[in-house]
Amino acid sequence: MTFELETARHPEKLRRVAIDPVSRVEGHGKVTILLDDDNKVHQVRLHIVEFRGFEKFIQGRPYWEVPVMVQRLCGICPVSHHLAASKALDMILGVKQLTSTAEKMRRLMHAGQILQSHALHFFHLSSPDLLFGFGSDPASRNIVGVVAAHPEVAKKGVLLRKYGQEVIRMTAGKRVHGTGSIPGGVNKSLAAEERAELLKDIYQMVAWSREAVGIIRGLFEQNLAEYNAFGRFRSAGMCLVRADGAMDLYHGGLRARDIEGKTLFDHFDYGRYWDVIAEDVKPWSYMKFPYFKALGTEDGSYRVGPLSRVTMCDSIPTPLADKERETFLAFDGGSAAGATLGYHWARMIEMLHAAESIKDLLHDDDITGTELMATGERQERGVGVIEAPRGTLIHHYRVDENDQVIRANLIVSTTHNNQAMNTAVREVARQYLDGVEVTEGLLNHIEIAIRAFDPCLSCATHALGQMPLEVAIVGADGTVIDAATRDHRGLTREVV
Amino acid sequence: MSPTFQLDGEDIAFTPGQTIMQAAKAAGVYIPHLCWHPDFPAHGSCKLCTVKANGRFGSSCTMEAQAGMSVENRTAELDDKRRTLLQMFFVEGNHFCPSCEKSGNCTLQATAYELKMMSPHFDMFYPDRPVDASHPDVLLDFNRCIMCSLCVTASRDVDKKNVFAMGGRGILGRRIHINSESGRLADTNFALTDRAAHICPVGVILPKRKGFAVPIGERRYDKAPINEQVKEPLKETAP
Numbered sequence: 001m002t003f004e005l006e007t008a009r010h011p012e013k014l015r016r017v018a019i020d021p022v023s024r025v026e027g028h029g030k031v032t033i034l035l036d037d038d039n040k041v042h043q044v045r046l047h048i049v050e051f052r053g054f055e056k057f058i059q060g061r062p063y064w065e066v067p068v069m070v071q072r073l074c075g076i077c078p079v080s081h082h083l084a085a086s087k088a089l090d091m092i093l094g095v096k097q098l099t100s101t102a103e104k105m106r107r108l109m110h111a112g113q114i115l116q117s118h119a120l121h122f123f124h125l126s127s128p129d130l131l132f133g134f135g136s137d138p139a140s141r142n143i144v145g146v147v148a149a150h151p152e153v154a155k156k157g158v159l160l161r162k163y164g165q166e167v168i169r170m171t172a173g174k175r176v177h178g179t180g181s182i183p184g185g186v187n188k189s190l191a192a193e194e195r196a197e198l199l200k201d202i203y204q205m206v207a208w209s210r211e212a213v214g215i216i217r218g219l220f221e222q223n224l225a226e227y228n229a230f231g232r233f234r235s236a237g238m239c240l241v242r243a244d245g246a247m248d249l250y251h252g253g254l255r256a257r258d259i260e261g262k263t264l265f266d267h268f269d270y271g272r273y274w275d276v277i278a279e280d281v282k283p284w285s286y287m288k289f290p291y292f293k294a295l296g297t298e299d300g301s302y303r304v305g306p307l308s309r310v311t312m313c314d315s316i317p318t319p320l321a322d323k324e325r326e327t328f329l330a331f332d333g334g335s336a337a338g339a340t341l342g343y344h345w346a347r348m349i350e351m352l353h354a355a356e357s358i359k360d361l362l363h364d365d366d367i368t369g370t371e372l373m374a375t376g377e378r379q380e381r382g383v384g385v386i387e388a389p390r391g392t393l394i395h396h397y398r399v400d401e402n403d404q405v406i407r408a409n410l411i412v413s414t415t416h417n418n419q420a421m422n423t424a425v426r427e428v429a430r431q432y433l434d435g436v437e438v439t440e441g442l443l444n445h446i447e448i449a450i451r452a453f454d455p456c457l458s459c460a461t462h463a464l465g466q467m468p469l470e471v472a473i474v475g476a477d478g479t480v481i482d483a484a485t486r487d488h489r490g491l492t493r494e495v496v
Numbered sequence: 497m498s499p500t501f502q503l504d505g506e507d508i509a510f511t512p513g514q515t516i517m518q519a520a521k522a523a524g525v526y527i528p529h530l531c532w533h534p535d536f537p538a539h540g541s542c543k544l545c546t547v548k549a550n551g552r553f554g555s556s557c558t559m560e561a562q563a564g565m566s567v568e569n570r571t572a573e574l575d576d577k578r579r580t581l582l583q584m585f586f587v588e589g590n591h592f593c594p595s596c597e598k599s600g601n602c603t604l605q606a607t608a609y610e611l612k613m614m615s616p617h618f619d620m621f622y623p624d625r626p627v628d629a630s631h632p633d634v635l636l637d638f639n640r641c642i643m644c645s646l647c648v649t650a651s652r653d654v655d656k657k658n659v660f661a662m663g664g665r666g667i668l669g670r671r672i673h674i675n676s677e678s679g680r681l682a683d684t685n686f687a688l689t690d691r692a693a694h695i696c697p698v699g700v701i702l703p704k705r706k707g708f709a710v711p712i713g714e715r716r717y718d719k720a721p722i723n724e725q726v727k728e729p730l731k732e733t734a735p
Contacts (some may be wrong), residue, residue, distance in 0.1 A: 062635055064707030069595035173712030177594065180711065354557040402629035403704055440653055 003298070005426040008034050008043035014428035017438055020334045022046075022447050030154075031446055031454070039436055044429045046422050046450060048287045050416075055408045063089055068179050070410070076120070078177050079113035079168055080388030081410075083250070084395040087384030088239070089183035091271070092399050094376025101369030102185035107250050108361045109180060110386070114249060114354035115205070116164025117348050117389035118306075121454045122212065123157025126344060130219050131450045135441025153215065156208045160351070163205050167358060170194040185373035195362055202359045206320070209352040213324050216345045220336055228332070229431070230448040231340035231424040234259050236301070237293065237308035238416065240387050243267065245314030245351065249387040250427070255312055256292060256302065264294055270385040273394055279411065287418050289415060290411060301419035304391025305453060307348035311337045318356035324349045340424050343452040389414050390454050414455040424449040499563035504570055508561075516556035516567055517545055526723035527569050528578050528607055530585070530697060531644035532557040536653070537672040538577075540646055544607070545560050575611055582608050583617045586668055590622060590639035591698075597707045598699030600715025604642060623668055630682035633704055640699045641672055647701060648672070651692035659686045672700075 008014060020030035034043040054070055061069065062103055067085040071078035083106055090098065098106070128141045131150060140148070147154040156334035165175040172178025180342050182184050190198075220227050238256045242248035245255075256276070265276055279288040280297045291300030302308075311329065314484060316322040328345055336342045359368055384395045391413030398407040414421075426451045432442050498509040501514070503525055510519035519532060520527050529545040532538055538557040545556040548568040556567070558560075568574060585604060593599045628636040643662065651659040659681070664670045678682035687693070693701055712718065716725070 062627075062637075062702075062704070062707070064705055065595055065597060068597075068708055072594055178712060179708040182708050187709055317550065403635070404627070405630045 005041060005044050005429065006422065011043060014042055016410045016444070019443050019446060022450055029450070031450070033429060033433065033438075033446075034075070035433075035438070039434070039438065040433045044422075044426045044446075045284060046418075046425055047285055052286075052410075058397075058405050059410045060404050060406075060490040061385075062403050063092060063405055064183055064403075065399070066397065066405060066408075067181055067183070068177075070408075071177055071414075073410075076118050078111060078390050079109055079172065080386055080393050082172065082178070082181050083110055084384040084386045084388070084393045086181040086183060087251075087386060088382035088395045088397050089384070089399075090374075091382035091384065092379050092397065093184045094379050095374045096376060098374050099184055099369070099371040100366045101189050101371050102374065104361055104364060104366045105171055105186045105189055105309075106181055108190070108358060108367060110169060110250050111354040111357040111361065112164045112167025112171065114164075114389055115209075115351055115358065116161045116168065117454075118351040118354070119157055119160035119164060119212075121389070121451075122216075122344060122347060122351070123154065123161070125454075126448075126451050127153065127157070127215075129444070130216070130344070132450055134445050135439075138440060138444070141444070156211065160205060160208055160212070163201055164354075170198065175307060178225060182373075184375060187372065189369055189372065190367045192368060195368060199348045199362050200356070202355070202362060204387055206352070206355045206359055209348070210320060210324075213345070213348040213352055216360050217327070217331075218347050220331065220345060222425040224332060224335075227341045228335045228339050230445075231431070231452070232338065233340070233423050233427050234338065234419075235303045235420055236264070236295070237312055237421070238292075238302050238304050238392055239309040239312050240270070240385060240392060241313050242268070242317070247309055247313035247316045247350075249309075249354075251351075251386070254385070254392075258292075258295065259299075264292060270394070270402065271383045273383060273385070273396075273411075277411070279415075285418070286417055288411075289418050290416050291419075301423075302416065302419035303453075304413055304416040305343065305389075306350050306391075307337070307343045308391065309387060310346035310349055316353050318360070320356055321349050321353035324352060338448055340427075340452045343454070347454070356454060390414055391416055414453070417453050417455065421450055421453050421455060424452070499561075501561050501563065501565035501567060503567045510561040514561050516547060516549065516559050516561050516565075519561045520556065520569070521726055524620050524727045526610075526726045527556050528611060529557060530603060530607065530642060530656070531646065533646055533695070533697075536646065536649045539649070542581070542642070542644060543593070544581055546574065546577065548574065572641075579611045579613050579626075580617075582611060582613050583615075584629065585642050586616045587618045587620045588623065589641060590625065592639075596640065598640070600710075600712065600718050603697035603719075603722070604640075606717040609717070610733050621668065628674065628681050630680040631686060631704075632682070633688040634681065634686065634693055635702045635704050636674075636681055637700055637702065638671060641692060642698055643670060643672070644697060646695045646697065647692045650695045651686075653689065654691040655671060655689065657685055657692075659684045659690075721729075 014036055017033045018030055022029045022031060029046060029048045033041060034039055034047050054073055058066060065488060066089060067082050070085050071082040073081050124143045127146055131146060132141050169175045174178035180188060236258045237392035238254060240252035241255045242252045254270050255266045256264040258264055268276060276293055277290055278293050279290045281288055292302060293298050310325055328349060336345055378487050381398050386393050393413055394411040396409040397405055400406050425446050428445050432445045498511060500507045500509050503520055505599060508519050508523045517527055517532055527545050530544040532545060540555045540558040543555060546553055547556045549559060549565055593605055599605060625638040646663055648660045651657050659675050659676055661673045663673045674681050674684060688703060
C-alpha cells in the first residue's frame with residue numbers, strides 16, 4: 001500500500017473539500033481532500049470522528065457483564081462483539097471446549113448475523129451505486145430508489161435481512177443486543193417451534209442468496225474494466241481459517257499473506273496476536289493503524305473482511321458457496337479477486353455460505369440440546385477472535401481475582417482496514433478527481449470505495465485522554481506561527 | 497365481617513392494624529412501591545406508595561386503613577407525581593438497564609415501565625460510586641442503589657449481622673456503608689446464604705458469576721407487568 005497523498009507538504013495553500021458525513025455507512029466519518037488551484041489532489045484522508053471509549057469504562061466491571069455491555073458498541077453487528085467477548089471470557093473461565101449445543105447455538109447466531117449484516121450492506125447501502133451507476137442522480141441513488149426501480153431485488157434484500165434478524169432473536173433473545181451467549185456457553189437452546197419456524201423459510205433464503213451472488217457477478221461482467229480498476233491496489237491480508245484451511249467465521253487460527261501472496265503466518269494461535277500485530281497511531285485520526293510486526297509500519301498494513309477471507313481460505317465448507325468461490329477466483333484470470341469492488345462479490349458469497357450454514361445447523365439436533373455450559377480452570381487473560389461481517393475482530397481482556405475487568409483491548413475489523421480504506425480512497429481520488437472540477441457524482445466515487453469495505457465506524461475509534469493531536473496557528477499569509485504536537489506517548493512538544 | 501375501605505372506588509377488606517398497603521396487597525391490588533417489603537416494618541422513605549386518603553397525601557405503607565376511608569391510588573395526579581419520583585431515582589444513580597444483569601427482574605425498572613416513564617427528564621447526576629467486588633460470592637454495585645435500606649433491615653433483623661448501614665448526608669453523600677474496618681464486604685461475615693444477599697429490589701447485591709444465565713423472555717417482569725404480580729411471593733434469588 002502507498003502512503004502517497006496521505007499528508008500534503010503545504011496544506012495551508014490548498015483548497016479543502018470535505019465529504020461530511022460519509023453517507024450509507026454505519027457510524028460517522030468524513031473525508032477531506034486538499035486540492036490546489038489546478039484541482040490537483042495533494043492529500044486525501046478518511047477521518048473517523050466518533051469516540052468509542054469502551055476499553056476505559058469496561059474497567060472495573062464484573063466479567064460476566066462484558067459480552068452484554070460491549071455489544072452496545074454497535075447496533076449493526078453487536079452479535080460479533082457479543083461472541084468475541086464471550087470467547088475471550090471462555091478462555092478466562094478456562095473453558096477450552098464448549099458443549100456442542102453451546103457451540104452450535106453460537107455458530108447459528110453468528111451465521112444469522114453474517115446474513116443480516118451482509119444483506120443490509122449490499123442491498124440497502126451499496127446496491128444504489130451499483131444498480132444506478134456511480135455518478136447517477138443522488139435523488140434516487142438510495143434504497144427508496146432501488147425499491148422503485150427494482151422492487152424484487154429490494155424486497156429480497158429486506159427479507160434476507162429480516163430472516164437473519166429472526167435467527168439472532170431466537171438464539172440471542174432479541175434482534176439487537178441480546179444476551180444468549182454467556183461466558184462458558186449459552187443461556188438457551190433452540191425450542192422446537194423456533195426451529196420449525198426457521199426451517200420454513202431457509203431454503204428460500206439459500207436461493208435468494210444465490211441470486212444475490214448472481215447480481216454482483218452480472219454487474220462485474222457488464223462493467224468489467226471499471227469494476228476491476230476502481231480503487232484497485234495490492235494489499236496484504238489476514239483472516240481466521242479452520243485447521244484444514246477452510247473458511248471458518250466463528251473460530252480458527254490466523255492466516256496472513258503479504259502483498260505477493262506469500263504466507264507470513266498460518267494457523268497462528270490468536271491468543272498471542274500481539275506477537276504478530278501491532279498498532280500505529282497518526283495525529284490526524286482517532287482510529288489506530290494496525291500492521292504486521294514482521295513487515296513494519298510502512299509495509300505491514302493489510303486488509304481483512306470478505307475479500308481477504310474468500311481469497312485466502314482453501315475452501316468454503318458449504319457446497320454452493322464453495323462453487324461460487326471458485327467462479328470468483330477464476331473470473332477474468334482472477335482480476336475480481338484483487339479489486340476493491342470484489343469485496344461485494346466476496347460478501348455475497350459469504351452471505352450464501354451463512355444461509356447454507358444456517359440450513360445445516362437447523363438440521364442438527366444438537367441445537368435443541370440441554371447441555372449449555374462448560375467449566376474449566378480460571379485464567380487471568382483471555383483473547384477472543386471472530387470473523388465479524390467486516391473482518392477479523394479481536395477482544396482481549398484481563399480479569400482480576402475479584403472478577404473485575406482490569407484491562408481491555410479491542411481491535412475491530414474497520415480498524416484493521418483503516419490503512420486499506422485510506423489507500424482505496426486515495427486511488428479513487430487519483431483516478432477520478434485529479435485535475436478535474438469536483439462534482440457530487442465524483443465525490444460519490446470516494447464514498448463507493450469506502451462502502452466496499454462496509455466500515456462500521458462507530459466501533460472503530462480508540463483513544464481516551466491521549467488522543468494524538470496536531471494544532472497549528474496559521475497567519476493570514478499562510479505561514480505557521482505556532483504549532484504543538486501531542487503523540488501517543490502523551491508528550492507535548494513545541495515545534496516552532 | 498371485616499371492615500372495608502374504598503381504594504379507587506373498590507371495597508377492600510382489612511383487619512384492624514393493617515396498613516393500606518398490606519390490605520391492598522392481600523386483595524391483589526397494586527400500589528406502586530420500592531422500599532416496602534411485606535416481611536419487614538415499613539420504612540416509608542421512597543414515597544412512591546403515596547396515596548390520597550380522605551383527601552390527604554400519605555404513605556400507604558405506613559398509614560393504617562380505617563373503615564369507610566376513601567383512598568385514591570392510580571389516579572393521573574398520583575401517578576404523575578410517582579413518575580417524577582422515579583425519574584429522580586434514575587438520575588441520582590447510574591442505572592444502565594441495557595447492560596444490567598438485573599434487567600427484567602428489577603423492581604425499579606418494572607415500576608418505571610408500569611408508570612410509563614419514557615425519559616429521565618432531569619439531568620443525570622452521574623455519581624461516583626465504586627463497585628465492591630471483594631467478596632468471593634457477592635458483588636456490590638452501588639451505582640444502582642436506591643437507598644431503600646432493605647439490606648440494612650434484613651442483615652440486622654434476620655441475619656443478626658449488621659453488615660450494612662445508611663450514612664452520610666445529602667443526595668450525593670448519603671450511601672450504604674459496610675460495617676468493617678476496611679469498608680469492604682470481604683472483611684465482614686456476610687454470606688451468600690444471608691437473607692440480605694437476596695433482598696435487593698434493584699441490581700446492587702448480586703450473586704457472582706450468574707449474570708445473564710436466565711435468558712430474555714424468562715425473567716420475572718418479561719412475563720407479566722408488575723401490577724399483575726401483586727399476590728405472587730417475591731422471588732428473591734437475584735437476578
